[in-house]
Amino acid sequence: MGYCILLVDDSATTRGLIKRTIQMAGLPVSEFLEAGHGKEALEQLRFHNVDLILADLHMPEMNGIELAHAVLANPAMAPIQIAIISAEPSGSRLMELRRAGVKGYLRKPCTPESLRNLVVPLMENRHATALA
Amino acid sequence: MRPPSPELLLEALAETLQTMAFICPEPPVGDIAPPPAAECLSIRWSGPGAGKLQLATTRTFGELLAANILALEPGTPEIAARSLDALQELCNITTGSLLARLCDSPDDAPQVGLPAASVLPDAAAWQHFVSQSGTIVLEAEGYPLAVRYEETAQ
Numbered sequence: 001m002g003y004c005i006l007l008v009d010d011s012a013t014t015r016g017l018i019k020r021t022i023q024m025a026g027l028p029v030s031e032f033l034e035a036g037h038g039k040e041a042l043e044q045l046r047f048h049n050v051d052l053i054l055a056d057l058h059m060p061e062m063n064g065i066e067l068a069h070a071v072l073a074n075p076a077m078a079p080i081q082i083a084i085i086s087a088e089p090s091g092s093r094l095m096e097l098r099r100a101g102v103k104g105y106l107r108k109p110c111t112p113e114s115l116r117n118l119v120v121p122l123m124e125n126r127h128a129t130a131l132a
Numbered sequence: 133m134r135p136p137s138p139e140l141l142l143e144a145l146a147e148t149l150q151t152m153a154f155i156c157p158e159p160p161v162g163d164i165a166p167p168p169a170a171e172c173l174s175i176r177w178s179g180p181g182a183g184k185l186q187l188a189t190t191r192t193f194g195e196l197l198a199a200n201i202l203a204l205e206p207g208t209p210e211i212a213a214r215s216l217d218a219l220q221e222l223c224n225i226t227t228g229s230l231l232a233r234l235c236d237s238p239d240d241a242p243q244v245g246l247p248a249a250s251v252l253p254d255a256a257a258w259q260h261f262v263s264q265s266g267t268i269v270l271e272a273e274g275y276p277l278a279v280r281y282e283e284t285a286q
Contacts, residue, residue: 013217016202017152058246087228089241090179107232108225109151 002030003123004048008041008055008067009085018054018085018110025112027119038062042070050080051126052119057086057093065093068100079129081122085110133180133242134234136281138268141185144229145279148222149272153200157270157277164269164276166255166262171216173223173249176284177231179242183283185227187219188252188261193275194219220247230281 005022007015015034022029033048035041037059044050053071055064062070064084071077083104084097097105103125106118149155167190174186194215198204201218204211224247235241252258258278262269267280 011217011221013198013201013214014221016214017221020201020203058244087225088244089228089232089235089238090243093243094238108228109148111151 002028003051003126004031004033005029005119006033006035006041006044006048006050006053008035008038008053008059008064010036010056010059012036014056014108018115021110021112021115022119025116025119027116027123036060038064038067038070041067045071045077045080052122053080053082054085054119055082057084057088057097064102065096065100068097068102072101079126081126083118083122085118133231133240135181135283136183136230136234138266140233141226141230141279141281142268144233145187145226145270148226148229149197152222152225153197155197155200155272157272160269160271160276164271166258167276168255170252170258170261170276171219171249172252172261173219173247175223175227175247176245177227177242178245180240181234181242181283182285183281185223185230185279185281186261187223187226187277187279188258189219189272189277190275191215191219193272193277196273196275197222216249220249223247226279 009015019032033044035044039062057064068082082102085106087108104118170188170190172188176184195211198214198218199211262278270277
């Protein structure tokens with residue numbers, strides 16, 4: 001039994017990099033879905049049961065913060081765990097993320113260890129939410 | 133926020149290349165022949181400090197980068213299509229990594245813009261790029277890689 005992870009980044013190369021790094025970390029993933037920006041991610045969420053969203057901050061159409069607001073405003077999607085993976089070092093953005101309900105933040109470049117440390121607690125959280 | 137330095141820029145670039153693609157940039161042995169054409173990526177930041185990072189290299193190095201990142205076999209058609217995307221991400225992550233080294237806390241950090249790409253169309257344009265003050269020229273897996281930062285007015 002693995003988790004379904006939605007990778008949201010306007011760089012296809014970065015989506016591939018994160019996917020490969022998660023695989024190297026040996027995390028239990030049953031399916032990877034991909035989207036190039038927040039609006040595409042919301043489309044994917046209409047058709048798939050996603051456990052965890054890993055999103056970039058800066059994206060065209062809809063950025064990571066707007067995506068988090070849209071997801072968490074929908075009670076049906078509220079159990080989905082959301083984390084941001086970005087090169088952005090700005091603290092004002094980090095505060096915005098917390099206010100938007102984002103559960104984790106990782107600065108690029110990420111290693112298998114740092115991704116594992118980000119993803120495992122979120123998956124445990126998701127599991128606990130599903131059991132409740 | 134502290135001002136950037138060539139040492140910190142090198143650290144940020146090396147960490148990014150090694151983590152993303154298992155590539156270790158090194159100082160060139162002897163003179164590097166200017167490539168006939170190159171990609172130039174730049175990204176600006178503003179806030180507590182303002183500036184710009186620029187990175188120039190060949191599209192072929194971008195292909196190597198994409199192949200390493202995505203673990204693709206040489207000759208896979210997807211590699212050429214991902215070259216520029218991989219270089220833009222290298223520029224983006226290197227900038228974030230450099231700025232993180234300059235700030236004592238995230239509250240101190242500037243906001244980073246989106247990467248922009250242009251072309252250095254010939255060897256003369258490459259020579260002009262690397263002749264600018266503060267430019268660091270490296271070799272990565274046999275490919276030329278030049279990087280520089282510039283502090284700008286707010």
